[in-house]
Structure formats: structure tokens, C-alpha cells
Amino acid sequence: MAEEKKELSPELKERLKAGFDQEWRKGQRKAVPVKERMKLPRQKMPEREAAVRNRDFGEVNRGLDSEAAMAEARRCMDCANPQCVGGCPVSIDIPSFVKLVEQGKFIEAAWKIKETNSLPAICGRVCPQESQCEEVCTMKKGTGVPVAIGNLERFVADFERLGGNIKIPEIPPPTGCKVAIIGAGPAGLTVAGDLAKRGHSVTIFEALHISGGVLVYGIPEFRLPKAILKAEVDYLQKLGVRIRTNFVVGKTATIDDLRAEGFEAFFIGSGAGLPNFMKIPGENLVGVYSANEYLTRVNLMRAWDFPNYDTPVFKAKCAAVIGGGNVAMDSVRTSKRLGAERSIIIYRRSRHEMPAREEEVKHAEEEGIEFHFLTTPTRYIGDENGKLRAMECLRMELGEPDASGRRRPVPVKGSEFITEVDLVVVAIGQSPNPLIPQTTPGLKMGKWGNVEVDWKTMATSLEGVYAGGDIIRGGATVILAMGDARNAAAEMDKYLRAKPRP
Amino acid sequence: MAKVLDRRRLVPNLHLIEIHAPEVAKKCRPGQFVIIMPDERGERIPLSIADWDAAKGSVTSVFLLVGTSTHKLSLLKTGDEVPVFVGPLGRESEIRNFGTVVLAGGCFGIGAIYPLARALKAAGNRVITVIDVKAKYLIYWGEKLRAVSDKMIIASRDQALNSKEYIPAKIAEVLHSENPVNRVVAIGCTYLMYACAMATKPLGIKTIVNLNPIMVDGTGMCGACRCTVGGQTKFACVDGPDLDGHEIDWMELFKRRKSYFDDEIQSLCDWEKNQLP
Numbered sequence A: 001m002a003e004e005k006k007e008l009s010p011e012l013k014e015r016l017k018a019g020f021d022q023e024w025r026k027g028q029r030k031a032v033p034v035k036e037r038m039k040l041p042r043q044k045m046p047e048r049e050a051a052v053r054n055r056d057f058g059e060v061n062r063g064l065d066s067e068a069a070m071a072e073a074r075r076c077m078d079c080a081n082p083q084c085v086g087g088c089p090v091s092i093d094i095p096s097f098v099k100l101v102e103q104g105k106f107i108e109a110a111w112k113i114k115e116t117n118s119l120p121a122i123c124g125r126v127c128p129q130e131s132q133c134e135e136v137c138t139m140k141k142g143t144g145v146p147v148a149i150g151n152l153e154r155f156v157a158d159f160e161r162l163g164g165n166i167k168i169p170e171i172p173p174p175t176g177c178k179v180a181i182i183g184a185g186p187a188g189l190t191v192a193g194d195l196a197k198r199g200h201s202v203t204i205f206e207a208l209h210i211s212g213g214v215l216v217y218g219i220p221e222f223r224l225p226k227a228i229l230k231a232e233v234d235y236l237q238k239l240g241v242r243i244r245t246n247f248v249v250g251k252t253a254t255i256d257d258l259r260a261e262g263f264e265a266f267f268i269g270s271g272a273g274l275p276n277f278m279k280i281p282g283e284n285l286v287g288v289y290s291a292n293e294y295l296t297r298v299n300l301m302r303a304w305d306f307p308n309y310d311t312p313v314f315k316a317k318c319a320a321v322i323g324g325g326n327v328a329m330d331s332v333r334t335s336k337r338l339g340a341e342r343s344i345i346i347y348r349r350s351r352h353e354m355p356a357r358e359e360e361v362k363h364a365e366e367e368g369i370e371f372h373f374l375t376t377p378t379r380y381i382g383d384e385n386g387k388l389r390a391m392e393c394l395r396m397e398l399g400e401p402d403a404s405g406r407r408r409p410v411p412v413k414g415s416e417f418i419t420e421v422d423l424v425v426v427a428i429g430q431s432p433n434p435l436i437p438q439t440t441p442g443l444k445m446g447k448w449g450n451v452e453v454d455w456k457t458m459a460t461s462l463e464g465v466y467a468g469g470d471i472i473r474g475g476a477t478v479i480l481a482m483g484d485a486r487n488a489a490a491e492m493d494k495y496l497r498a499k500p501r502p
Numbered sequence B: 001m002a003k004v005l006d007r008r009r010l011v012p013n014l015h016l017i018e019i020h021a022p023e024v025a026k027k028c029r030p031g032q033f034v035i036i037m038p039d040e041r042g043e044r045i046p047l048s049i050a051d052w053d054a055a056k057g058s059v060t061s062v063f064l065l066v067g068t069s070t071h072k073l074s075l076l077k078t079g080d081e082v083p084v085f086v087g088p089l090g091r092e093s094e095i096r097n098f099g100t101v102v103l104a105g106g107c108f109g110i111g112a113i114y115p116l117a118r119a120l121k122a123a124g125n126r127v128i129t130v131i132d133v134k135a136k137y138l139i140y141w142g143e144k145l146r147a148v149s150d151k152m153i154i155a156s157r158d159q160a161l162n163s164k165e166y167i168p169a170k171i172a173e174v175l176h177s178e179n180p181v182n183r184v185v186a187i188g189c190t191y192l193m194y195a196c197a198m199a200t201k202p203l204g205i206k207t208i209v210n211l212n213p214i215m216v217d218g219t220g221m222c223g224a225c226r227c228t229v230g231g232q233t234k235f236a237c238v239d240g241p242d243l244d245g246h247e248i249d250w251m252e253l254f255k256r257r258k259s260y261f262d263d264e265i266q267s268l269c270d271w272e273k274n275q276l277p
Helices: A010-020 A023-031 A034-039 A066-075 A083-087 A094-102 A106-114 A120-126 A138-143 A149-162 A186-196 A226-238 A255-260 A291-300 A326-337 A358-366 A435-439 A478-498 B022-027 B068-074 B109-122 B142-147 B167-177 B190-203 B250-257 B261-275
Strands: A178-182 A201-205 A242-244 A265-268 A288-290 A318-322 A342-346 A370-372 A375-382 A388-401 A407-411 A417-420 A423-426 A465-467 B002-011 B014-020 B033-037 B045-048 B051-053 B058-064 B084-089 B100-106 B126-133 B151-156 B183-187 B207-210 B226-229 B232-235 B242-244
Touching (some): A010 A094, A023 A094, A034 A066, A034 A138, A066 A094, A083 A094, A094 A106, A094 A149, A106 A120, A106 A149, A120 A149, A120 A226, A120 A478, A149 A226, A178 A186, A178 A255, A186 A201, A186 A226, A186 A265, A186 A478, A226 A242, A255 A265, A265 A478, A288 A291, A291 A423, A318 A326, A326 A342, A326 A358, A342 A375, B002 B058, B014 B068, B022 B058, B022 B084, B033 B058, B045 B058, B045 B109, B051 B109, B058 B084, B058 B109, B100 B109, B100 B167, B100 B190, B109 B126, B109 B142, B126 B167, B142 B151, B151 B167, B167 B190, B190 B207, B190 B250, B226 B242
Parallel strands (some): A178 A201, A178 A265, A201 A242, A265 A465, A318 A423, A342 A370, B126 B151
Antiparallel strands (some): A375 A388, A388 A407, A388 A417, B002 B014, B014 B058, B033 B045, B207 B242
């Protein structure tokens, strides 16, 4: 993963400065001294009660109300050198939108975000703000508690949507350039929005029957309600984006076929659709799922509502989820909601090394999820029908740090033990989907099966073909995919405009 | 949405469905499959492609009535629409001049071997088709298959056909009378493919089976269709569906195929109760 702290571009610095120097901002800064702002407590995100919410798929977080949002925005000291913007992969003008919230100008705040981010209701929910914008927030340096930027983003996006007052920006006259985007996930949707706003004719090709990629098949309803995703996709369609679902690029048509049809620029955002397994005995027993399959059945196919929907999913007495990331948290909390008496995380390192967001871990704990750290499965045991009934695990201890800087788990000899489980979800990451690479001659690949790009321009080895998100990174995050997408869109726009026209 | 051009009962329990899908039709190759979803609440299920017409823009599959999804498909009429029809998926079958090829088909596989027979015949092979039917009245596409085969053999338990054998016995006969047979391909229910692979294994004749395990997305994303081939886990949707019949862990495949047996029965019972009050 190439994740580096971004240096702000001169244009962006200038834009931020212009906002900072506006009279109303000056006045607002003066109105409440920094010392006072630092005393204000962070507004708590209201949540549904754990014992209730772990029985259904309703959203956990209820969102701030306008009073709480304004109070939270007041905590932002509107610093002259805002670090938060550099912490955001899509460079949202955070101080401007937060100060608009402080004034109660919620719609204007939403528009401000939408200048650089087409999907704020999603980002406000699923971004790991604590390791991005909020991590570098000056208020965090001062008080230890950053401004709740993510919660504010969610609030204004919801305010705009619920008010039914969604502003469609003015689209410049059509450029006549046809752009094909492969995959309607977070990266593809972002490129589509950015290029449609620049007047290009954009078509997204999506393999599944509903747009959203991981936002629809992976992230559960209780974290990201599908209605919100749908609203954001509808918004893109209002910008003129066409979406062709049930179209597998590489199979239904190749990139070369699409080029022959007149598409001039391409963005590959086909994601990390190839689940990793541990290659241990018993992994193909009935009752062992990849996280992708488990979550797809429940989220995309709505197996939680079986038999009203036709797709089934196993309901367990005791579900074990292998892994410590957000996908593992989503899976284990889903198993609880499907009625498991015990839902367990099995993670080979300690709590400290878990890659999942702190909020997800906290929510999981409140919902009664058990955590077994420093443990790894070694084999799965089935009954005579090939159905999983138990797993053998091994205790681990932490040794020297590995390449990722995290301490390497080392098996404790002779510590094997067997525990009864009737459902296992393997959530140990995924690899880039091979369909496009296999069917696109000349596309340069990296050693992990990822598409190789020039990280400055997101260009692949093929003329006019760009890529971003998990297809270049392996398993990463929604917002990193969107960051790649924004950079790619800017470069694709340049490419299209520089191309000689008849 | 994809339009239904035709849906017909071929023989009891076996139906043909022809869908308007010009882009899919342009790309179809023998051995591939499509994923179809009968309605908005339906399951995504894989169907082997039995024929296509690029000029007309249509793709045809044959399916057996098994569970809720196939029962729903069987009620579709010309002009209806299905929300999902995506493909062609999976790798295409290897087509070249092998010499003599035996194509074994049963159930929906009688339809699915048709494009394979056509392509192998065109590539210069001697094509022997062996189809398995319980009784004479279950034969469909006989003429169509005969037209692209050098020889067609029927395995049946029907006295009217003067036969009382299951398909592996017929294959064994062919392997003796047609020496050498260079390749066998079997398409049909898991048991038929297994039986064919077992019949050819002692003779070491390369036997390809076109697997149809449970799938969800059909593009490699979920891993529902994984099976063990030569000791390694393969995804039938992207590594197959053509796989080596002598290398497959058949017992594992049978068990995985039955993963949702109880759920499937419950689902079908609920559906029937609403359909047939």
C-alpha cells in the first residue's frame, strides 16, 4: 500500500487561504476565543442500544442533530494551517465546511464538501477519520480530542438528502469524449462523478446487478444503509452518468471491444474480488465461508430475509470469524444479528495490532462479540456430511516486528486446542480480481496480481487506461480508492483534452 | 433487465429458455455459462449455455426443475423480463482437433454438449455423442445433436429403446469399439459427471467435466464454487467450469452441492404454497 501524507498543492493552499481570509470567517474566529473552543466537549454520536441493535440490521449510529452539529463545529479553531485537509485523501476543504456548520448553513456546507467529494454520506460513515483528517486535527494536538469531522460530514450530507434539496451542479457543455469506467464501486463512482461534472460522457460497467461494489455487497446495512448508497448513485445519474449493470468487462466485452465502440479513456476500478484462504485442512467444508461470500449473501442477496428472498445463508449457534480487520468486524456482527449465540473473532495478533477501526471494535464489543487474540486456526473438522462442527486452533505469542512494523505472531508449540463451531468466516483479506488483467493484453501487472500504475497519474501501461482502488492496492479502504479515483479523474480529463480532435 | 424470447417445456421437468442478450450472444463460446436471476427476490444461479445466435442476439439454456429459482424460470413467458442475465462467464472449452472425442450429456447437459459438439466437429474431430435418458420420452434435441455428431448413442433404462444401462457402461463400450478415443467431455448432474470420469479413469483417457457447483457472483469474487482439483482449491467460475474429472475431489463436491438442501426444500415449499393454493 502506498500511503503517504500528502503535501498540499499550491492551488489548494491558495483556495484554503482565500476561504480563511473571508470576513465572516474572521468574525467567527474572533467571536469565540481558541481557549474557549478547547474547553468544549466533543459531541457524542448517538447510537442505538447494543442489546436491541444486535438483533436487527438497522443503522447503529443515529447521527448528530443540528444543535449537536453546530456545537461540535464550534470546537474547530479554524486554524491558519489546517492539517486536516492534508489528512483527507480527497482534500475536502474541511475548515470551510465546518465553519459553515457552525453558522447553521448546513446546505452550503454540503455543497462545499461536494466540490471535492461526490459521496459524502458514505464517507461520513465508513471513512477511518481517526487515522486521517481527525488524526492530524490541531484540536487533537491541543486537547487530545479531535473535532468530529466525520460525524459532521455525515450530518450535512444527511441534512441535504433528507431535505430533498439536492443541488445538481451546472454541467459544462458536452466535450463529446466517451469514458468507460469498470466497476461501480467507490473508485468508479468517484471517477464517474468527477468526469461527468467536467462534461464528459461517462458509462460505468458493473458486473453485479446493483451499483456500489463493496459498498453494496460488503458493508452491511447497519453501517451503511442501502438507501443512502442508492441516493448517492441516483445523484451521479442526475449528473448524466450511465450505468450498465450485469456487464462483466473482460467477459461481456473486453477493453479493446469498448475502444472499438468509441470509448477513449478507461478507468479500471474492479476491486479486490478474489478472497484469500489460509490453505489449511477442512477449509472447503460446508459451513466455511469467505467473508465475501458471507457478506454478499446477506447484503446483496438479502439472505437475512430468507425465505422472503431466495438466497439462503447458514445461521449458526457459534460463529467464528478469522481476521481482525473491518471486514472481520462486519462479518462477526452480521453473524450475531442472524441469531448466533456466540460470535467470536479469532485474531492471530493482539488487540493493539488489529487493523479494524476503533469504532467498529467498540461497537462489536458492546454487541457481545467475543475476541480471542493471539489465536489462529490450524484445521477445520467436519461431520460425516462434510458439515463443519469444530475447529482446531493454536495459541500465538508476539515476536519481532515484521515488514509492516507490527510484531510477528509466533506459534506456541503444543498449544493446540479444539473448539466447537458451526460457522467459520475467513476474513483475512483478498487479492485483486483477475478478470480484467487476464483479458487485457499488454496491461502491466505487479507481483500480487495487481494492476501497475504510475502513482502520480494513476495511468497504467496502456494508453488512456487508468486504474485505482483495490485493483492496484489489494485490500485497502473506500476512501483510499476514492483518493486514487480523484487523481485519476483529473489526469483523465487532461488526457482527453490534450487528445487531438478531428 | 433482459427479455425472454422463448421459454418452452422440452420434456417433463426440462425447459428451454431463450433470452435476448446481444452482447452476451456475440461472445459465447462452448463450455461457458451465464448467471440468471428469475426475479428481484431470486437467487443468482448459473446455467450452462446450450446455444446462441449472434445475429438474433439470443442465448439459450436448458434447465431442470429443481428448486425455487428453476420453478420461477419455468413460469416465464415470451416478453417477460429477468433482472439479471450476465455472461458469458467461465473459461471456454478447449477446441482443437483431438482426434476422436466422446461427449457425454445427461439432463440439461444434453443441451449443453450441443455447442461443444458443433465446435469440435468443425475443428475436424470424430464426435461421438452419448446421451443419458431415463426413458425415451425424455429425449430432446436428438436431431440437432445427430446433425453435429458422427455417431449418437443413447443410454437408457427404457425397454422401448432396447437399453438398460446407465451412461458409464455405454461409454465403456465406445472406448472399446472406437479405439483410440482421445478425449471425453461430460456435462450434466454431478453424479453423471462423476460416473463418466470413473468409467474412463482406469483407461487413463483425459476426461473433462463441466462443473456446475453453487455460485453467487460467478466472477471469482465469493468462492462459493470452490472445489479441490489435484489437491488444490480451484474456483469453478474462473478456473473452470471445465476441469479434469480425474483430479476432482468428488466426495467434497457432492457435499458442497448439498450445502443448502434443507433451505432449498423450505424455499420451494413456501413458493409452491403461494403458487398452488
